[in-house]
Amino acid sequence: MADPSTGPPEILVVEDSPTQAEKLRHLLLEQGYGTRIAKNGQEALSLLQESLPSLVITDVLMPIMNGYELCAEIKQQERIRDIPVILLTSLSDPKDVLEALKCGANNFITKPYDDNYLLAHIRYILANAETQGDRLKIGIEISVGGSTHYISSDRQQIFDFLLSTYDSYARKNQELLSTTEQLRQLNEQLEEKVRERTAAIEESASRYRMLFEQSPFGVLIIDPETGRAVEFNKTAHRQLGYSREEFASLTIADYEALEKTENTEETEERIGKITEGGRQGLQTSHRTKEGELRDVLVTAQSTNLSGRSVLHTIFQDITEKVKAERALAQSLEQLRQSQKMEAVGRLAGGIAHDFNNLLTVISGYCELIATNIGEQNPLREDLLEIRKSADRAAALTRQLLAFSRRQILMPKVLEIDAVVPEMDKMLRRLIGEDINLVTLLCAGGGKVKFDPGQIEQVIVNLVINSRDAMPDGGSITIETGNVELDEAYVRAHGGAWPGPHVMFAVSDTGCGMDPETLSKAFDPFFTTKEKGKGTGLGLSTVFGIVKQSGGCLYAYSEPGRGTTMKIYLPRVTGETAPKDERSDAEFEDRLQGSETILLVEDDATLRKLALSILEGYGYTVLSAGNGEEALQRLSDSPGIPHLLLTDVVMPKMGGKGLSDRIKAIHPGTRVLFMSGYTDNAIVHQGVLKPGVMFLQKPFTPKVLARKVREALDATDIR
Numbered sequence: 001m002a003d004p005s006t007g008p009p010e011i012l013v014v015e016d017s018p019t020q021a022e023k024l025r026h027l028l029l030e031q032g033y034g035t036r037i038a039k040n041g042q043e044a045l046s047l048l049q050e051s052l053p054s055l056v057i058t059d060v061l062m063p064i065m066n067g068y069e070l071c072a073e074i075k076q077q078e079r080i081r082d083i084p085v086i087l088l089t090s091l092s093d094p095k096d097v098l099e100a101l102k103c104g105a106n107n108f109i110t111k112p113y114d115d116n117y118l119l120a121h122i123r124y125i126l127a128n129a130e131t132q133g134d135r136l137k138i139g140i141e142i143s144v145g146g147s148t149h150y151i152s153s154d155r156q157q158i159f160d161f162l163l164s165t166y167d168s169y170a171r172k173n174q175e176l177l178s179t180t181e182q183l184r185q186l187n188e189q190l191e192e193k194v195r196e197r198t199a200a201i202e203e204s205a206s207r208y209r210m211l212f213e214q215s216p217f218g219v220l221i222i223d224p225e226t227g228r229a230v231e232f233n234k235t236a237h238r239q240l241g242y243s244r245e246e247f248a249s250l251t252i253a254d255y256e257a258l259e260k261t262e263n264t265e266e267t268e269e270r271i272g273k274i275t276e277g278g279r280q281g282l283q284t285s286h287r288t289k290e291g292e293l294r295d296v297l298v299t300a301q302s303t304n305l306s307g308r309s310v311l312h313t314i315f316q317d318i319t320e321k322v323k324a325e326r327a328l329a330q331s332l333e334q335l336r337q338s339q340k341m342e343a344v345g346r347l348a349g350g351i352a353h354d355f356n357n358l359l360t361v362i363s364g365y366c367e368l369i370a371t372n373i374g375e376q377n378p379l380r381e382d383l384l385e386i387r388k389s390a391d392r393a394a395a396l397t398r399q400l401l402a403f404s405r406r407q408i409l410m411p412k413v414l415e416i417d418a419v420v421p422e423m424d425k426m427l428r429r430l431i432g433e434d435i436n437l438v439t440l441l442c443a444g445g446g447k448v449k450f451d452p453g454q455i456e457q458v459i460v461n462l463v464i465n466s467r468d469a470m471p472d473g474g475s476i477t478i479e480t481g482n483v484e485l486d487e488a489y490v491r492a493h494g495g496a497w498p499g500p501h502v503m504f505a506v507s508d509t510g511c512g513m514d515p516e517t518l519s520k521a522f523d524p525f526f527t528t529k530e531k532g533k534g535t536g537l538g539l540s541t542v543f544g545i546v547k548q549s550g551g552c553l554y555a556y557s558e559p560g561r562g563t564t565m566k567i568y569l570p571r572v573t574g575e576t577a578p579k580d581e582r583s584d585a586e587f588e589d590r591l592q593g594s595e596t597i598l599l600v601e602d603d604a605t606l607r608k609l610a611l612s613i614l615e616g617y618g619y620t621v622l623s624a625g626n627g628e629e630a631l632q633r634l635s636d637s638p639g640i641p642h643l644l645l646t647d648v649v650m651p652k653m654g655g656k657g658l659s660d661r662i663k664a665i666h667p668g669t670r671v672l673f674m675s676g677y678t679d680n681a682i683v684h685q686g687v688l689k690p691g692v693m694f695l696q697k698p699f700t701p702k703v704l705a706r707k708v709r710e711a712l713d714a715t716d717i718r
Helices: 018-030 041-049 066-074 094-103 115-135 155-212 235-238 244-249 264-275 319-373 379-403 416-422 424-431 452-467 488-492 515-519 539-548 584-588 604-616 627-636 657-667 701-713
Strands: 012-014 034-038 055-059 084-088 107-110 140-144 147-153 218-223 229-233 281-287 294-304 308-316 412-415 434-440 447-450 474-485 500-510 552-557 563-570 594-601 620-624 643-648 670-675 695-698
Touching: 012 018, 012 041, 012 474, 018 115, 034 041, 041 055, 041 066, 055 115, 066 094, 066 281, 084 115, 094 594, 107 115, 218 235, 229 244, 229 515, 294 488, 319 379, 319 452, 319 604, 319 701, 412 416, 412 452, 416 424, 416 474, 424 434, 424 452, 447 452, 447 563, 452 474, 452 500, 452 539, 452 563, 539 552, 539 563, 594 604, 594 627, 594 657, 604 620, 620 627, 627 657, 643 657, 643 701, 657 670, 670 701, 695 701
Parallel strands: 012 034, 012 055, 055 084, 084 107, 107 140, 434 474, 594 620, 594 643, 643 670, 670 695
Antiparallel strands: 140 147, 218 229, 218 308, 281 294, 294 308, 412 447, 474 500, 500 563, 552 563
16 A cells, blocks of 8 residues: 555546546545545556556446455455445345445445545545554445434454344335236236237238239239239139239230220220229230130229338129128228227227326426435435336337327427428437438428427437337438328228328438338338337337328338338418427416416326426415316305316216306406316317317426416307
8 A cells, every 4th residue: 555654645446437536636635635536346456567556436336347346356465455445336135235244445435425525535545554454344225114324343243233134124125026026917918918919910911922922813922013923813723824924924905805896096096094093994815835815804002001102903794793702801990990999989088188297297296306315315306217218118108199190289380491400400319320311301381280399209209210110320311291192092002092192201221120010010000110219109109190180191111222111291372380489488477477367177186296386486275176166166165266277088977068157257367278188178189279279298397387378368169
């Protein structure tokens, strides 16, 4: 160790965080200690070979060599074994303390610590190290049963103390194991439901394939650009006799024995009707491999298969029957999809209604406590973690509502070309430096009617999906344009409508998707990512948002050639929604109020929270648990409430019915609805009716205060 007579004691600080290391260095320098800094245990051992400090202070969790390993190495080397070691860590479990004792640490101090507390132990160790040598007592700080104990004694006494408390930790661990087992059982139940759903989907696909192969009619899937068949069923092979290789080399003109005509253009036109996907039946003949002619009635239909346009042809004897069967099959598929989405939507709505109430309470009280305890309180970080978890849960709930098309939209007229540049910096941070972001925006782009928050979510989800498809880097292109969808395009793309549209596309140079993966890309909970790295709701959320907003979405992808997601939104006219140019600070000054608010919320905990928040901002609040109670409170209280703040979905009397009753009595009372999920009382197909003010749950105290102020100050409100 350094000789005290030659200068101030020297302390070696081992810390991988530059910020923490610099803070500790300044603290020691102010006390007159010399310091050296090492970023990890291995670097510290190298410095110990150069000179011997009086003391080593080391963090526990570090890369390459952690604090325990460094301490053990010091105590094993004869030349440096007498150097005292203090371990700094946020760990406080008895197992961690035992680990510190095993490696020979002289002191074990948990973070966060008081600077004076740390300096006192440094002075004690340096003072006693010179006089006691190996008889130096060690100090351990440990939390037991919610209380913090500091023990300064020899190793055997500390071992005895730890063993005496270990039983209580074992009991707590057993409780934790029991909880973990319950979670495992719940997870198994969920996985079983997923397996059942997956099996049902696979069975449906298998039935489709079986129908395709065993159909009594010949079926050909034709590439319209080449006129060659890319797939055919057994009936087509049996009736025409061509093998797969022969079908791939033949065009329609090779086996379509058309009615002879001297007009070559007329013949080509009739072939063109087939390749272009004409819906009408065409009386013609097929020539088999053996040269036999068969009279058939061909029905051709352009469709989208796995991201590319193909021609689906059926040659049959009874045209009307087959058409009816096809229409029935499509209706059954649409009904199945509709029933599935309706069931998921009801489930999501039920979850959102109750779950968003809970999340509002959690987030609200977290923010209130965090504001009251101050910036320096060690519990503040824990509160922020709880708040972050609540935000993630709220985001997941919004995704459930989005893909089931049950979310509440607040659309405004906007230009996508103006939205993309505003998100440029954020998008570049999301994708990283190894991915090039290119934007090709159409000059004078058209306007669409879309929820501003939802359009940003759509863009972010698509860009993140493209980023994840390019782990080794690549390029993402965002493109916009004005397009006109005609009848031909609509026929070839289910779900589209003819007319002027704004096209928005996100393309990448990633790994791409094969047809099977592409066919499942928009299914909820389907993901190609590793377990735990994706919810499978990203693309399904985008699909739900776009469909609920009146648009359509198509995916184009091939393995190794990247993916393009194209969105078509109906073009609209009108003025874009003005932006609120006021800063948050300016609006904060106006949040206080003195008006009277009638608060109606059936969830008692949430009602108590909202009451506390509003009274904190200066409002006079009358609260009620349902509509009937609210009307009674109103009749018992003098004066007229300035604002009715009510939940939408409540027992006995909903928020809309209560609003109508109160407006009939007091027409001047403003109304602000709040809900995490609502019925059709204040919305039409998920879109807020004009003039309705709405507060989406979950919300924070500031968001509640701001929305209340906006409702009270609004000039056009119902």
